[in-house]
Amino acid sequence: MKRNFVVAILASLHCLAGHAQTDERKQIAFDIIERNAAQLALVGDSLYYFGELGMQEVESTKFLKETLEGIGFKVEMGGAGFPTNLWAQWGSGKPHIVIVTEIDALPEGSQTPGSIERKPLVKGAPGHMEGHNTHGAVAVGAAYAVKRVMELYGLPGTVTLSFGPAEEQLVSRPFLVRAGLFKEADAALIIHIGDNFSTGYGLQNYAAISARFTFHGKTAHGAVNPWEGRDAVDAVELMSMGFDKLREHLRPSQRAHRTITIGGIQPNIIPDLGQIWWFVRDANAPWAKENFDKLINIGRGAALMTGTTMEMEIIASAWPQLGNRVLAEAIQKNIELVGNPVWSAEEDKFAKEFQTALGLKPVGLNASPVKFGARPQSFASNDSGDVTWNVPTGNLNFPASVPGVNYHNWQAAVTPTSSIAHKGAVAGAKALAASVLDLLTSPALLAKAKEQFQQDTRDTPYFSFLPEDAKPPLDLNREMMERFRPEMRKHYLDKTPSFN
Numbered sequence: 001m002k003r004n005f006v007v008a009i010l011a012s013l014h015c016l017a018g019h020a021q022t023d024e025r026k027q028i029a030f031d032i033i034e035r036n037a038a039q040l041a042l043v044g045d046s047l048y049y050f051g052e053l054g055m056q057e058v059e060s061t062k063f064l065k066e067t068l069e070g071i072g073f074k075v076e077m078g079g080a081g082f083p084t085n086l087w088a089q090w091g092s093g094k095p096h097i098v099i100v101t102e103i104d105a106l107p108e109g110s111q112t113p114g115s116i117e118r119k120p121l122v123k124g125a126p127g128h129m130e131g132h133n134t135h136g137a138v139a140v141g142a143a144y145a146v147k148r149v150m151e152l153y154g155l156p157g158t159v160t161l162s163f164g165p166a167e168e169q170l171v172s173r174p175f176l177v178r179a180g181l182f183k184e185a186d187a188a189l190i191i192h193i194g195d196n197f198s199t200g201y202g203l204q205n206y207a208a209i210s211a212r213f214t215f216h217g218k219t220a221h222g223a224v225n226p227w228e229g230r231d232a233v234d235a236v237e238l239m240s241m242g243f244d245k246l247r248e249h250l251r252p253s254q255r256a257h258r259t260i261t262i263g264g265i266q267p268n269i270i271p272d273l274g275q276i277w278w279f280v281r282d283a284n285a286p287w288a289k290e291n292f293d294k295l296i297n298i299g300r301g302a303a304l305m306t307g308t309t310m311e312m313e314i315i316a317s318a319w320p321q322l323g324n325r326v327l328a329e330a331i332q333k334n335i336e337l338v339g340n341p342v343w344s345a346e347e348d349k350f351a352k353e354f355q356t357a358l359g360l361k362p363v364g365l366n367a368s369p370v371k372f373g374a375r376p377q378s379f380a381s382n383d384s385g386d387v388t389w390n391v392p393t394g395n396l397n398f399p400a401s402v403p404g405v406n407y408h409n410w411q412a413a414v415t416p417t418s419s420i421a422h423k424g425a426v427a428g429a430k431a432l433a434a435s436v437l438d439l440l441t442s443p444a445l446l447a448k449a450k451e452q453f454q455q456d457t458r459d460t461p462y463f464s465f466l467p468e469d470a471k472p473p474l475d476l477n478r479e480m481m482e483r484f485r486p487e488m489r490k491h492y493l494d495k496t497p498s499f500n
């Protein structure tokens with residue numbers, strides 16, 4: 001009671017300080033999110049136990065569709081030819097703000113929540129070892145609060161939630177962009193779990209093209225008539241060596257890595273089939289494309305040298321995320337308004353124990369948001385980058401994991417349903433809701449963000465890495481998911497969130 005009274009006084013002081021209505025709207029959104037904290041946690045936890053791999057987010061999107069319809073959103077599945085693409089909308093007309101995120105898990109990420117020891121829930125099964133499950137909690141929580149505030153104040157505009165399939169394999173966003181899903185959007189906000197509360201601007205990560213090269217030759221006996229064979233694995237090797245010779249003449253920013261996916265059967269059979277899978281990256285999209293075109297030529301050369309033929313298939317691609325500085329400034333203000341979650345002594349103690357167990361310095365949890373400024377460009381990639389070159393986009397990282405625990409590692413699956421993740425999701429939802437409200441209510445902010453976008457993209461107009469005939473890889477991860485889902489189903493929470 002006493003606490004509420006203090007909050008009320010603080011809220012009214014805020015009003016006196018100016019931006020009275022904006023702050024009042026944001027405060028109402030914060031109260032709604034706080035009041036529904038348990039529902040946010042339930043959304044994130046439910047997604048955790050589905051633990052579905054990219055393209056196979058069937059249960060996860062079914063659950064989100066029902067949850068979002070339950071709070072009044074209109075949900076469309078199947079956009080751009082992806083059965084698990086979820087596009088949820090509320091409101092009408094302009095401005096149109098899109099929240100962009102994903103919910104896919106990773107192979108072999110199954111882990112018992114809270115256990116610092118390796119203890120899979122289902123042995124060998126996929127699981128959330130990055131925490132994409134918390135993205136659902138943040139996006140749905142913010143969307144609900146924004147919708148309520150829009151109703152209360154009669155605010156015009158459209159809020160969309162885009163859950164894109166298979167982010168972990170950089171699959172869907174180039175297709176969603178190509179299908180025109182973001183054409184009507186005025187701005188987008190990308191959310192991602194982090195171990196700190198932050199935003200950024202400029203190039204946030206790397207461009208990437210993932211492609212498989214398959215060589216076809218002619219089989220023969222390795223000793224009896226090798227001169228009659230045409231060795232497809234020789235072509236694979238020559239392609240790998242050829243690219244290594246090229247590396248010296250590429251920009252120092254390049255990254256390229258490969259794995260041989262078909263490498264022959266046994267030494268005395270000249271293989272008629274060989275395959276090599278490449279990831280080619282660079283600091284921007286035109287450079288990545290340039291490197292990739294050179295790689296294709298090396299493949300052609302390898303085929304020529306070995307008398308084999310080559311087929312190339314682009315599996316996935318991503319532009320680097322372009323963070324809009326104007327939007328980042330607005331997001332930062334909201335991060336500071338919300339403030340870092342207040343961690344309990346137990347939460348911090350757990351984080352320190354976890355860090356010690358991993359041989360890390362026991363620094364505990366981050367206590368305050370990251371100061372605004374340029375952050376170094378990361379070498380990883382995220383296919384939501386394609387969205388950012390088509391719509392002015394801000395990005396928001398919310399503090400919901402333990403510093404030092406690397407993603408794509410089973411250890412990162414220990415905490416995505418913990419109170420640390422729950423508190424981080426609440427903070428993230430508040431900052432996101434406040435940022436959406438800014439964009440809905442300030443035409444000046446939106447205009448400035450668009451101006452920044454024009455400037456940032458003037459010299460690098462967007463082009464798609466996708467070949468014209470590229471189709472969504474519908475079978476990606478299907479076999480693995482179908483194998484594990486029956487066992488995983490036993491852990492489903494089977495509860496329906498109810499927001500109020």
Ligand SMILES: [Zn+2]
Nearest residue numbers: 130132167192
């Ligand atoms: Zn991610």
